[in-house]
Amino acid sequence: MGGKDVVHMKQLNNSNVQPTEVQKLLQQVADERFSDNKSRHSIADPAEISGKLKDGRDEPWKVDVALAAAVRPSIRSHSSNEEIISISVRKGGIVSIGQHHNEWLSTIPQSPDAISMLFVPITSLLSSVPGQGFLCHAVNLYLRYKPPIDDLRQFLEFQLPRQWAPLYDDLPLGFGPRYKRNKSSSLQFSFWGPKLYVNTIKVDTGYRPVTGIGLFLEGRKSDHLAIRLQHLSNLPQILIISHDHGFEPIDESVDKAYYEPVKWKMFSHVCTAPVLYNNDESVGFVTKAWLDVKLMKRKKVLFLRLGFSTLASATIRRSEWDGPSSTLRKSGFFSALISTRLTKELHHVIQNEKPTEDSIKSTLVYNGESGTEAPVPTKAPKMLSFVNTKEIVRGPEDTPGYWVVTGAKLYIECGKISIKTKYSLLTIC
Structure with a gap:
């Protein structure tokens, strides 16, 4: 002045x-x-x-x-x-x-006037305020993503670290009893074609909301289909779990029109029926997921199973489906960390793309550190022509920034097994 x-x-x-x-x-x-x-x-x-x-x-x-x-x-x-x-x-x-x-x-x-100005972050004024670290983080999140003021509380509650289950370090290297080939949990799409084995182990987030889903190939030969979930590292304080439900469907009640062949009608099918929590008295969000194979009239059918946790007092304000056919944000950096069996072509694309800040936020993190980069096969796995491994995730950059997964379904797109996710915004009563 x-x-x-x-x-x-x-x-x-x-x-x-x-x-x-x-x-x-x-x-x-x-x-x-x-x-x-x-x-x-x-x-x-x-x-x-x-x-x-x-x-x-x-x-x-x-x-x-x-x-x-x-x-x-x-x-x-x-x-x-x-x-x-x-x-x-x-x-x-x-x-x-x-x-x-x-x-x-x-x-x-x-009559003095301002003759020079220096702009500093507003958070620099909070240096002596107790808990200023959390407050600065909240201010920075708001300034970066600018959520609607009415949604600010829920937005901040959901801005927790995100991680994937299973973690990369938890994935076996393709040996042991887990990878003993079970003929009943396998799919075949042509008479002479290779079999796609299905990992039916449940993926459990421990009551923590799911924010992303993806299919991937694992095993020594990348011929095992598995599912992974991106979830919050902790349960937001505004969410109070009332019950935990494992999904036990009655497959006979599913309309046969939902059974779609991957390639030929005489071989394995995929059940494309949406998997949702159907209870008008409470709201459920996904906390578990696994794959299952059933023999339905002499044909093997791949099913998606989901487990839900319900909230004591909440309503769904808005829902929408998201999947590979839509405009998606790809978590490119994580794709280099997932399975030990990714394609060389996919790895080449990932290495040449500079990860965006949003992509880095959705990477695999454990104890604040990302996993070790997975080895890349010398040639593309055969089964990649039958499985879409794109990740479907939503984070703070997807306004208003607190989407959770409340349903999902398998479907066939261009001859590939793909997955779509139903995202919802919850209103806590």
Whole structure:
């Protein structure tokens, strides 16, 4: 805060005056303006604001009000064609007509002005506030994602670290009893084609809301289909779990129209029926998921199973389906960490794409550290032509930033087993 009196010299591009001459002229104008000798120079009156031309004639500045002319910058031309002009600007203090520099200096304490500004984060003002770390984090989240004010509380409650289950470190390397081939849990899509074995182990998040789902291939030969869940690292405090339900469907009640073949009708099918929590008395969100294979009329059918946790008092405000056919944000960095059996082509794309900040936020994190990058096979797994391994995730950048998974379904797209997810916004009563 204070005052500033500055002289600028402007030279047009078509001017032939040498820089040394311009520098001398600037020094001369500054000496006249800031000299202690009042008779040498002061702010010109309205008839002299434009200064004198090189030939000595006066050129009035076309301003009717004298006071306005005094406040505005003083412009003087120093050549006949106005190729060199000086602009004098005063900021702060009390400016009047015919006022000398020293006279103006004495008025600055009466009317100071902002002459320079430095913008700092608002969180820097909270250094002495208890719990300022959490408060700064909340402010930064709001400034970055700008959620609606009405949704701010729920938005902040859901901004917890996210991780995937199973973690990469928990994935076996393709040996042991888990990978003993079970003929009953396998799919085949052509007579001579390879079998796709299905991992039927339940993935449990421990009552924590799911924010993303993905299919992936694991095992030594990348011929085991499995499912993984992205979930919050903790349960938001505003969510109070009332019951936990494992989904035990009656497959005979599913309309046979939902059974779709992956390739040929005489071989394995996929049940594309939506898996939802159907209870009008409470709201459920997904906390478990697993795959299952059933023999239905001499054909093997792949089913998606979900487990739900219910809330004591909540309603669903809005729901929508999201899947590979829609515009998705791909968690590219995580794709390099998942299974030990990813395609070389996919890995090539990931390595050449610079991960965005949003992508990094959705990566696999355990104890604050990301997993170790998985080895890449020398050739693409055969089963990748039958499975869509794109991840479906939503985070704080998806307004209003607190979507949870309340349902999902398998479906066939371009001959590949894919998954769609139903996201919902919960209103806590």
